[in-house]
Amino acid sequence: MIEQEAAKGPVLVVDAGNLLGSRAVVRDDERAQAEEKARLLAASMPLGHIDAMLPGTGELAFGLSFVQGLAAEHALPYLAANLDCDGKSPFPASRLLERGGEEILVVGVVGNSVKAPECHVSEPIAAVQAAIRGQSPDVLVVLSGQKVAEDEALAEAVPTISLVVNGQERQQLGQPRTLPNGGLLLAAGSRGKQLGVGNWTLVPGANGWRDSHVAQELEEQKAGYVKRAADLRKRIAEAEDDKTKERLGKQADFMERKVGELDQRIQASSTDAGPKNAFVNRLVDLGTDIPDHAATAALVAAAKPKIDAAMPVIATSAVAAGPFAGSSACTGCHPTQAAQWGATAHARAYASLTATTNERDLACWSCHVTGALHPDGPKSPGAVAGLENVGCESCHGPGRAHVANPESGPVRRQPDEALCQGCHDGKQDGGRFDFATYLPKVTH
Numbered sequence: 001m002i003e004q005e006a007a008k009g010p011v012l013v014v015d016a017g018n019l020l021g022s023r024a025v026v027r028d029d030e031r032a033q034a035e036e037k038a039r040l041l042a043a044s045m046p047l048g049h050i051d052a053m054l055p056g057t058g059e060l061a062f063g064l065s066f067v068q069g070l071a072a073e074h075a076l077p078y079l080a081a082n083l084d085c086d087g088k089s090p091f092p093a094s095r096l097l098e099r100g101g102e103e104i105l106v107v108g109v110v111g112n113s114v115k116a117p118e119c120h121v122s123e124p125i126a127a128v129q130a131a132i133r134g135q136s137p138d139v140l141v142v143l144s145g146q147k148v149a150e151d152e153a154l155a156e157a158v159p160t161i162s163l164v165v166n167g168q169e170r171q172q173l174g175q176p177r178t179l180p181n182g183g184l185l186l187a188a189g190s191r192g193k194q195l196g197v198g199n200w201t202l203v204p205g206a207n208g209w210r211d212s213h214v215a216q217e218l219e220e221q222k223a224g225y226v227k228r229a230a231d232l233r234k235r236i237a238e239a240e241d242d243k244t245k246e247r248l249g250k251q252a253d254f255m256e257r258k259v260g261e262l263d264q265r266i267q268a269s270s271t272d273a274g275p276k277n278a279f280v281n282r283l284v285d286l287g288t289d290i291p292d293h294a295a296t297a298a299l300v301a302a303a304k305p306k307i308d309a310a311m312p313v314i315a316t317s318a319v320a321a322g323p324f325a326g327s328s329a330c331t332g333c334h335p336t337q338a339a340q341w342g343a344t345a346h347a348r349a350y351a352s353l354t355a356t357t358n359e360r361d362l363a364c365w366s367c368h369v370t371g372a373l374h375p376d377g378p379k380s381p382g383a384v385a386g387l388e389n390v391g392c393e394s395c396h397g398p399g400r401a402h403v404a405n406p407e408s409g410p411v412r413r414q415p416d417e418a419l420c421q422g423c424h425d426g427k428q429d430g431g432r433f434d435f436a437t438y439l440p441k442v443t444h
Contacts, residue, residue, distance in 0.1 A: 094107040
C-alpha cells in the first residue's frame with residue numbers, strides 16, 4: 001500500500017501482483033485448492049478499498065479466463081499496459097485517481113515471466129509511454145511484475161515516473177531504491193508477511209524523490225553488519241577445524257561486502273543536490289499483534305472448509321507404504337535422544353498447524369511433517385499418519401531399514417545445512433535461521 005499524507009489523510013491502496021499465487025504454473029494436483037484460495041483473496045480485496053492491482057505471474061498462472069472472472073465478480077481494478085491476449089488488451093492500461101487535490105496516474109506493467117499461453121507480453125517502455133501520452137499527473141505510479149533491472153531501464157526511458165511498486169522480486173526494501181530518473185523503487189517482498197506503507201509530500205520545484213529516513217537507517221544497518229562481521233571473525237579465530245573456518249569465512253565476507261555496499265549508498269544519499277519530493281517508507285509486520293479484520297476473518301472461516309475439501313486425498317499412509325518408519329519406532333532404542341527431541345519445537349511442528357486448522361493446506365503441511373520433501377515420503381496431507389511433526393527421520397533419513405537391521409546405522413548421523421534449508425529457506429522463516437546457532441538446539 002502507498003499512503004499519501006498522514007495516516008488519516010487520503011490513501012492510495014495498490015497491489016503489484018502475485019497475490020493469488022507465486023509461481024508461473026499451477027500444478028494439476030494443487031489447482032483445486034489453489035483456486036479456492038484465490039477466490040478467498042479476490043473476495044477480500046474490495047474490503048481493503050483497493051485502487052489498482054497488477055495481474056502478475058501468479059495470477060495469470062491460473063489462466064486469463066479465471067482471473068477475468070474474479071475481476072468481474074469482485075470489481076477488481078486490474079491494470080496491464082503491455083499484456084496482449086489474442087489481439088486484445090484484457091485489462092485497462094492505467095487508472096487516473098485524485099487524492100487530496102493531487103492527480104495520481106497508476107499504470108500496470110507485467111513481466112516476461114508470465115506463462116499464460118493465450119497472452120503475449122509486449123515491450124514495456126512503449127506501452128507505458130502510450131498509456132501516459134497526453135497526461136501530466138502530479139504522481140505517476142507503476143505497478144511492476146518485472147525484474148528490478150527492467151524497472152530501472154523503464155524509469156530511465158520514462159523520466160516522469162515517480163514511484164515503481166515491484167511485486168515480482170522477492171526482496172524487501174525497507175529503504176526505497178533510487179531509480180535512474182530520481183524516482184523510487186518500492187518492494188515489500190513476496191511472502192505476504194509485510195505491508196508497505198509510504199507517506200509522501202510533493203515539494204514545489206523538486207527534482208526527484210528522497211526518503212528522509214534513509215541515511216539514518218542505512219547507518220544503523222551498516223552498524224549491524226559491522227558487528228556481525230566482527231563476531232564472525234572472532235569465531236573464525238577460535239574455530240579448530242578448516243571446514244568451520246571456511247563456512248564462517250564465507251559468512252564474514254558476505255557481511256563485509258554488505259558494509260561496502262551500504263557505504264556507497266550512504267555516500268550517494270549525502271551528495272544529492274536540489275530539492276526533492278519527500279517520501280517516508282516503512283514495512284509493517286503482519287503479525288499477531290495486528291487484530292484480524294472482522295469481515296475478512298468471516299470470509300476466511302467460510303472458505304476454510306472449501307479449501308480443505310479441495311485437497312487431494314491419498315488413503316494409504318507413507319509409513320505403511322514407504323521407507324519411513326515414524327519417530328515412534330526410534331524411541332525404544334534411543335530414549336535419551338527421543339526425550340531431547342520431545343523438548344524441541346520440531347516435536348510440536350504439526351500441532352502448530354492443527355491449532356490454526358492449516359494441516360490440510362498444500363502450501364503449509366510439508367514443512368511440518370517428516371519426509372514430505374523426500375522422493376519416497378508422503379505426497380499429500382492425507383498420507384501423513386505416523387509422520388506428524390519434524391521427527392527423527394527428517395534429520396537422519398528414512399529409518400525402516402535401520403529398524404530392521406540396527407547395525408546398518410541411520411542414513412545420516414547429522415543433517416547438513418542444505419537439508420535444513422529445504423524449509424528454513426530465509427523466506428518461510430523470516431530469515432531467522434542460522435545453521436551454526438540452531439544445530440546445537442536439536443543435536444543429541
